Amino acid sequence: MTHIHTTDLAFEDSAFNVLLGATLSGKTTLMRLMAGLEKPTSGEVWFSGQNVTSVPVQKRNIAMVYQEFINYPNFSVFENIASPLRVARVNQSEVSRRVQAIAELLNLSDLLDRDVSNLSGGQQQRTALARALVKEASLVLLDEPLANLDYKLREQLREELPRLFSKSGSTVVYATSEPEEALMLGGYTATLHEGRVVQYGKTIDIYRKPCNLECAKIFSHPPVNIATVSKSNNSISFDGVADWLCPDSLKDNRDGNYTVGIRPHHLTLSGAAANGYSVTVPGTVQLAEISGSGSVIHLQVQGNDWISESSGIHQFSIGEQVDVHMNLNGCLYFDSEGNAVY
Template sequence: MALELKQVGKRVAGETHVYPTDLVLERGSFNTLLGTTLAGKTTLMQLMAGLEKPTTGEIWFDDVNVTGRPVQKRNVSMVYQQFINYPNMTVFDNIASPLRVARHSEDEIKKRVGAMAELMKISAMLDRRPSELSGGQQQRTAMARAMVKDSDLILLDEPLANLDFKLREELRDELPRIFGQRNCVVVYATTEPSEALLFGGKTAALYEGRVTDFGATGKIYRHPRDLTSAMVFSEPPINTANVRKTEGRILMNENVTWTAPAGLPDGAYTIGIRPHHISPITRDPEAVAIEGTVKVAELSGSESMIHFDAYGDSWVSLSHGVHPFDAGERAVLYADVSRCFYFDTNGKLVAAGGGHTEH
């Protein structure tokens, strides 16, 4: 065990920023905090680091209660989305700064900075100053400085958000490798479900200050605990509709119906289906036709996103290829209902795509 939050919560001026939270993050693990802006990710990280004191609960690290211990007395590093480097120092001195504060020998500093610079692919830039670096190189420098002191806890608060697309993709691919051999707890905050899926590890879904789900990233994506967690883990937003199961059929309305998953009791449900499981074309004879009115069609070089109204609900389709539609046009789109989630009237998942039913 490494980092454990026991009913940790935070209130500021009577407003709850983080509701009482229980969470255990193991050493050697890569953990993603996934949620929209203002979901509570940064506050939760600041509580973990000791930058903020919890209003309720306790924080333990390696079976020691560190709740009242200031950040200066914890072996913690944090990287923000802004490029925070010392402008008057070289890249070498930026990375070396925490080691000098800890009074390591110059030989040890040279060895560790060199190894970290090689890992982050900035060895050729050690004599430069931050102003001479690209955005990606500056962020690599900030991350190298955070990692060089072998922290027990490394917190990455949307560190790639301000980088261009190419640099984000490059660092996304490298991060799991960079942290793969380190015996620390890594926590990475993001608003993007695709990042969580790319990193793997474990994910905590956050919504309005609550951790709604936590576990292996793939499991949460495929079997979210509830509708809120499914919403957090879907971009574009997951499509939902009220349906009823009766006599082995799912009824959305009198014209839209399909075979119910095995084992699903009769009753009322909310379905959820991700946009990439709805397409203007299909070869699946089991796909269900959804007729609606197009609000807007967004076309890119390889994808089409279609926003449309259907049966009183707003839906989104995200599909490969270019599929042009005009606003106001009537359109038929096809839903792969084998990928539906079924939530009960309390929002709890009772059946997931592929016909798996929760018990």
């Protein structure tokens, strides 16, 4: 079982919260603690101003959706969605009214009589989501619910999810390992690394201003490019191949070595220099991948392995010498401890 370090985290009430971290970073454990499936060895879990640490799971009014499609195997779609209401002894007419409404919302109306085992993966996961929605739980935990779905369905449900839950007024916690997913879902994000909460805040703020190198790494795919640069007075030097003006945020800091982090889409290779404030460094192409509408180029720049991501299809041969344009507006600076400097 993943060990969770001392963690102080207060999720935004009635909002869409994302837990972002790599596999085994403790997302599931944190969710299990919130759900009450796991007891913390120390510390407390509070919900809506109440200490719920010792409240058993079935009394916490939560719903959970998993990566695997979990439904009652022998039930119809209707009975599956109705199951939390049946446990709560809601009367029949109310059950059918609420199930119909939720089924409508998730496009399951035509499938209500079908056996869940005969449904496609997407339909099974919709059923599981409907079960979580119908309960009108105060806390909804979604543990990588879209990971096992195919690309198209994932896109579609990812768009629908925040909308579905915004109406319910529930606090939603959504675990994922994909930075892109966190950005698309919006709301608030907590980044997790090796059982530690690294940063929590509005998703877009965390993406723009990660508090440290770890957080920048978690929140970037392909991984953020890093290199060591040195600052003296008002200028920054990158291995003698490029110099640029020190950004305002860094001006008052002491001179010395800093780590620069630059996201792959802030590196361009195309002939013309990138717009705006940029410098050019020499690089060697290691590998070129084309992904539909974009190109991902793996580079060697001053002994660092870098990745550039740009739209349009660019073809390079391996070993080719190229000019790498760094968009300086996209540079993040970290001190020797890895903390971001703004």
